[in-house]
Amino acid sequence: MTAQHQHDGEPRIRPFADFLREHGRGRTHDELGEALHTLIARVKDTGKKGSLSLTISVEPMKKADERMVVVGDKIAIKLPEHDRPSAVWFVGKDGNLQRDDPDQLSFDSLREVPPPPGVNPTTGEITDTREAN
Template structure:
């Protein structure tokens, strides 16, 4: 029995095995980055020659389901014009001063 890997290497001068190898590498990196599962599917369709005989036409399809990073939620505030801001535009901003530095004296009188 001939190994399937030999057929994959011969299909279109190795394009199927090259593509599968590339997708596997991308999958491994994405799984490492997201800590989520993914998969690769290699589908081989075999069609017989019209009228029978030993000739077969192959179609190989390599599909991958790469896990994606999910961005965490973020809080924004809207203004009257429909714009979004990181701080609430309706809230007055607090001003702070450095308590370790001397402050100007108010005039006595």
């Protein structure tokens, strides 16, 4: 009986976590831990769903012992994104976007009125509190 088989003749299946800790000298295992940590933080931050996936590829090693295989891995993380703000724009007659409504009348004759005496022009604060006679 070989070390690969249990007493009842069934093959002993090695725990996946054991393989993961050894593959790539533990690099894949460590990267998955970091990726999961990043994913959890982003899910909490955005309130949206994300995902993490590991793909293991196995292929025979060409021109080698039939027991030898090449094992590769790929880690993919899909982080949820924050909503980006939208803005309302108008489409002008030429088909370009513009902020102002092209059908709105313009008020070219409007002008800014200066603040009255005793009022700070920057803050609008009343600086002269003397009563007018």
